[in-house]
Structure formats: C-alpha cells, structure tokens
Amino acid sequence: MPDNDEILAQISRPGNQEDPAAAEETEKYVIFDIDGRSFALPGAQVQEIVIDYEIFYLPFMPPYIRGLINRHGEPYTVIDLKILFQQQPLDGKKFIIIRDAYDKLSLLITDILKIVNIKKSSIRPVTAQTTGSGYFLYTAAIDNADIPVLHIDTVVKKIEIDVSR
Amino acid sequence: MKLMSAAEIHACDFLLIRYRHSEFFINRSNFSGSVVYSKAAESGCRCRYLSDIIRYGEITLPAFDVDRYLQDHFKSVPENTSKLCIISRYRKGSAADLALQSVLPSDPLYLSADRLAFIITSDAEIGKFSVNTMHLLPARLRLHCRENGILSCSFEHHKIRYFIDLFTLLGSAVRRVSN
Numbered sequence: 001m002p003d004n005d006e007i008l009a010q011i012s013r014p015g016n017q018e019d020p021a022a023a024e025e026t027e028k029y030v031i032f033d034i035d036g037r038s039f040a041l042p043g044a045q046v047q048e049i050v051i052d053y054e055i056f057y058l059p060f061m062p063p064y065i066r067g068l069i070n071r072h073g074e075p076y077t078v079i080d081l082k083i084l085f086q087q088q089p090l091d092g093k094k095f096i097i098i099r100d101a102y103d104k105l106s107l108l109i110t111d112i113l114k115i116v117n118i119k120k121s122s123i124r125p126v127t128a129q130t131t132g133s134g135y136f137l138y139t140a141a142i143d144n145a146d147i148p149v150l151h152i153d154t155v156v157k158k159i160e161i162d163v164s165r
Numbered sequence: 166m167k168l169m170s171a172a173e174i175h176a177c178d179f180l181l182i183r184y185r186h187s188e189f190f191i192n193r194s195n196f197s198g199s200v201v202y203s204k205a206a207e208s209g210c211r212c213r214y215l216s217d218i219i220r221y222g223e224i225t226l227p228a229f230d231v232d233r234y235l236q237d238h239f240k241s242v243p244e245n246t247s248k249l250c251i252i253s254r255y256r257k258g259s260a261a262d263l264a265l266q267s268v269l270p271s272d273p274l275y276l277s278a279d280r281l282a283f284i285i286t287s288d289a290e291i292g293k294f295s296v297n298t299m300h301l302l303p304a305r306l307r308l309h310c311r312e313n314g315i316l317s318c319s320f321e322h323h324k325i326r327y328f329i330d331l332f333t334l335l336g337s338a339v340r341r342v343s344n
Contacts, residue, residue, distance in 0.1 A: 102304055164309070
C-alpha cells in the first residue's frame with residue numbers, strides 16, 4: 001500500500017496523473033441520424049449544429065447539393081447525404097456546419113443523436129456491404145451497433161470533381 | 166463638401182429583378198436602354214431562349230429570354246407576366262458574339278452588328294445597392310457558378326438575391342444547346 005507521500009507524489013506528477021499505459025486513447029464523435037440511419041463525424045470536424053434554416057436553391061449543381069443556407073448572411077453549401085447514398089432527398093431542417101478553413105459547408109441531417117467518446121479499440125474497417133462505403137473512414141462500435149464514420153474529404157473531393165465537369 | 170459614407174462608397178447602381186422567392190441583381194453598366202417587350206419575328210434559332218426578334222428603333226435585335234431562363238433554371242416564380250427588354254452592346258469577336266453566331270441563322274436582317282436585347286420581367290427597379298451585403302459563393306462552387314453566370318449572392322427578407330452576368334448566362338444557355 002502506498003503511503004500518503006507516495007500518493008501526493010503521484011498526484012503532483014506533471015501531465016496526466018493516470019498511468020498512460022492503462023488509459024486507452026479516445027476521440028470525440030458526433031452521432032447523427034439521416035432518415036433512420038446513424039452516422040458519425042469526428043467532433044473536431046463539427047463547428048456547429050443549426051436548425052430551421054431555409055434552403056435556397058442553387059442551379060447547375062449535382063443533385064446532392066441541395067442549395068445554400070443563410071448563416072449570419074454568409075452562404076453555406078448544403079450537402080444531402082441521403083441523395084448521395086440512396087438517391088432520395090432528405091426532408092430535414094437541421095444542419096451540421098463543417099469546420100473547414102477553406103470553404104463553407106453544411107450537412108443536411110434529420111437529427112443529432114449524441115456526442116460520445118469512442119475508444120480506438122472500437123474502430124473497425126468498413127465492410128463493402130455498407131451502403132456508400134467509399135465515403136466512410138471506418139465504423140465505430142457504439143451501443144452494439146457499427147456506426148459508419150463519414151470521411152468528409154471524400155465527399156468534398158466528389159463535389160470538386162462533379163462541379164468541374 | 167459632403168463626405169461620402171462607407172455605404173455610399175460601396176454602393177453601385179443595379180437593376181433588381183424580382184420573383185416570388187428570389188431576386189436578381191444586374192450591373193446597371195451592362196445595359197444602355199430599355200423598351201417594352203414586343204416580339205417582331207421568330208429568329209428560327211435552335212436555342213429556345215433566343216427564339217424572338219424584337220424591334221429597337223430602326224433596327225432588329227435578337228432577344229435572349231432571361232425571364233424564361235430564370236424560371237426554367239433557377240425555379241423562379243414570376244409575380245406578373247408583363248415583360249420588358251434591356252438593350253446591351255457587345256463587341257464583334259467577343260464570347261457573346263461567337264455564342265450568338267453559333268446558334269442564330271446567318272441572316273443579316275436579324276443581327277444587329279453590336280446589340281442584343283435581354284427579355285426580363287417588368288417587376289424590376291433600378292437603384293443603388295450596397296455591395297457590402299453581397300457574399301462570394303462557397304469556395305468549391307464559386308468557379309462553376311461563375312461559369313454559369315452567378316457571380317455572388319446575398320439574402321434579404323427570406324429571399325436569395327443572385328448577382329448575375331447576362332452575357333455569361335447567354336453563353337451558358339448556348340453551350341447547353343451545343344452540347
């Protein structure tokens with residue numbers, strides 16, 4: 001059993017007081033719903049959640065770009081992932097504003113489900129059977145379900161290709 | 166001497182065209198006059214937006230139907246059906262000239278050497294508007310929008326206001342026919 005001095009020495013040790021070997025690294029994810037399907041996005045990529053914004057139509061765009069929303073006077077691209085994955089438009093009024101230093105992007109969603117810390121050991125590769133598997137980094141095991149984690153860079157790359165045609 | 170305010174410095178003359186859910190800014194310097202729309206003849210053009218010939222004084226001009234184009238492509242809903250024409254000049258050999266030549270029948274009677282009419286809804290006004298309220302489109306869409314005549318946008322009273330370039334719209338419409 002450690003004595004009090006040993007305990008105090010442990011508490012005052014610089015950095016994390018826990019034994020680094022014992023603590024498993026976690027990452028924060030935002031879990032959201034698109035018409036009954038759950039998806040995840042790394043928390044670092046989520047700037048804000050906004051609701052009840054009107055979508056303004058923008059012509060000459062691929063179908064999954066639903067238009068623009070007016071966020072504090074600035075136009076943000078609205079990406080409809082349901083069209084990208086299932087060729088069906090989503091009837092939603094909530095948006096995830098993507099943290100992106102270069103562009104103004106938002107995802108149209110049904111709802112935010114929760115924000116969770118996920119252990120690295122819960123991460124698994126995406127199976128080819130997952131619809132839209134090319135747009136996911138991996139899946140994360142949450143509450144006995146494998147939630148696909150969106151690879152936003154792949155979605156952005158698709159936009160760049162489609163609008164340059 | 167009266168000093169100009171920052172808003173005045175950044176204000177420019179625009180033609181504002183109104184639809185139910187959207188509005189369109191056109192740079193006032195892009196046209197030189199206007200007339201009430203009255204079709205004088207069919208152009209025989211294979212581009213449906215360039216089907217009309219109008220008379221402007223002693224000359225006849227091809228007319229690009231901006232109103233129809235905005236209804237078809239921007240889902241714009243007009244509040245009224247009356248129309249007018251604004252008259253613009255273009256240079257021989259310019260992109261607009263080449264676009265017109267590529268789709269209009271080569272009948273010199275139809276083609277003014279350097280002028281074109283744009284048919285717009287009469288629900289329009291000329292005024293001074295601040296460019297400070299306009300915003301560039303999202304970065305990854307900007308070039309594509311510009312190639313299709315959409316330069317920037319702003320929002321006003323639950324409406325979107327697109328700042329458009331008429332000659333680029335014309336080029337875009339002609340390109341769609343050619344492709």
